[in-house]
Amino acid sequence: MQLKELYVKNFRNYPGQSLNFNKPIILFFGENAQGKTNLLEAIYYLATGKSHRAHREKELIRWETSGFYLKGELKKENSEYTLEILQRKGHGKELKINGLPQSNLRNFLKSLNVVIFSPEDLMLIKGTPDNRRRFLDQEINQVDYNYDFYLKNYNKALKQRNKLLKTCQNKSMLKYYLPPWDEQIAKYGVKITLRRKKIIHQIKLLSRLIYRKITNQREDLELKYIPSLESILNDNLKEDEFIDYFLQGLSNNLDNDLLKKSTSIGPHRDDIEFYINGNNARNYGSQGQQRSTVLALKMAELEMIKGEKGEYPILLLDDVLSELDRARRKHLLNLTEARVQTFVTGTSRDDFKGDMLKKAQIYKIYEGEAVNEDAGD
Numbered sequence: 001m002q003l004k005e006l007y008v009k010n011f012r013n014y015p016g017q018s019l020n021f022n023k024p025i026i027l028f029f030g031e032n033a034q035g036k037t038n039l040l041e042a043i044y045y046l047a048t049g050k051s052h053r054a055h056r057e058k059e060l061i062r063w064e065t066s067g068f069y070l071k072g073e074l075k076k077e078n079s080e081y082t083l084e085i086l087q088r089k090g091h092g093k094e095l096k097i098n099g100l101p102q103s104n105l106r107n108f109l110k111s112l113n114v115v116i117f118s119p120e121d122l123m124l125i126k127g128t129p130d131n132r133r134r135f136l137d138q139e140i141n142q143v144d145y146n147y148d149f150y151l152k153n154y155n156k157a158l159k160q161r162n163k164l165l166k167t168c169q170n171k172s173m174l175k176y177y178l179p180p181w182d183e184q185i186a187k188y189g190v191k192i193t194l195r196r197k198k199i200i201h202q203i204k205l206l207s208r209l210i211y212r213k214i215t216n217q218r219e220d221l222e223l224k225y226i227p228s229l230e231s232i233l234n235d236n237l238k239e240d241e242f243i244d245y246f247l248q249g250l251s252n253n254l255d256n257d258l259l260k261k262s263t264s265i266g267p268h269r270d271d272i273e274f275y276i277n278g279n280n281a282r283n284y285g286s287q288g289q290q291r292s293t294v295l296a297l298k299m300a301e302l303e304m305i306k307g308e309k310g311e312y313p314i315l316l317l318d319d320v321l322s323e324l325d326r327a328r329r330k331h332l333l334n335l336t337e338a339r340v341q342t343f344v345t346g347t348s349r350d351d352f353k354g355d356m357l358k359k360a361q362i363y364k365i366y367e368g369e370a371v372n373e374d375a376g377d
């Protein structure tokens, strides 16, 4: 799939601008804080209805304006789409596909897929488990449109359960109030865990192959799912039986949960571990190995989406090019041969060299304005 045109209005520091894209690589270069990442964020938002970095939607609205508008012209193998999002302060999103209003995000999410790779992604290896859970959730959201609904319901029930654990220390009263929340937690928690198990299985195989290529067959990468609900690893268990296990676990852990005033089991405690040649990458991996691991994961994500949707997603590389050595850049470039439209940001034109420059369309970004420059100048 290819984004042919992007229009941004009152989004971050862009008052209003239309950009056309007609080459496989699009480079946004400019000094710090000029608006390079803002453009990737706009594309990400068109694909997911969310920002990859802002916690509140209102951060995205240009200061002193009342809302933003984004429009993307998307070309897929057999179809073309016009995607529009209008977000006004204090209102919900207004979404349109080909001019037709959409009442929910689900159809919208089916149109455009993206994979983003930014320096913060190194936190996938070094950071806390919530970074890894977010990675999993973002990935699943791109291919399973019910997943966000499961997550929202799970988190809502979990919040209520934890609130009860904090406010009510009377066990017999809890036995009366907790079951409805426990049932929701178990029902949606099992759906989440099963989907995570499936996606990890897919990514595990893909990232291992890619990692071997990146390291010229010298090193092996192994991904390990560490589910909070260990019984999920038993392939013979049916969904209903698994829900019963989860409910039993919640009940068995009640004393402990009361003591800690929070729920100790469930997918909100899941994690993933990465092993390079048998050693835990988090503790023993060099910086280079950790970067290669993240690169392999992101490339696996691309392949996984291609497998599920039949087309490669768009790749957004935010400020990571200068962090990658020649060999790793080459692997990324090979992807564009495979028709992955790639948007790249960097602070200097010199970040982009050789083949990359030949295939590229270049925009110079300055104070919320993008100026098209010819490649090779």
Ligand SMILES: Nc1ncnc2c1ncn2[C@@H]1O[C@H](COP(=O)(O)OP(=O)(O)OP(=O)(O)O)[C@@H](O)[C@H]1O
Binding pocket: 011, 012, 013, 014, 030, 031, 032, 033, 034, 035, 036, 037, 038, 039, 058, 059, 060, 061, 062, 063, 319, 345, 347, 365
């Ligand atoms: N809601 C907003 N309204 C207006 N300007 C904003 C808003 N949010 C952020 N900005 C401005 O956008 C700029 C940051 O843009 P961006 O994050 O895209 O930087 P960048 O060019 O990627 O820089 P770097 O190379 O440092 O990552 C800053 O000048 C910031 O003040």
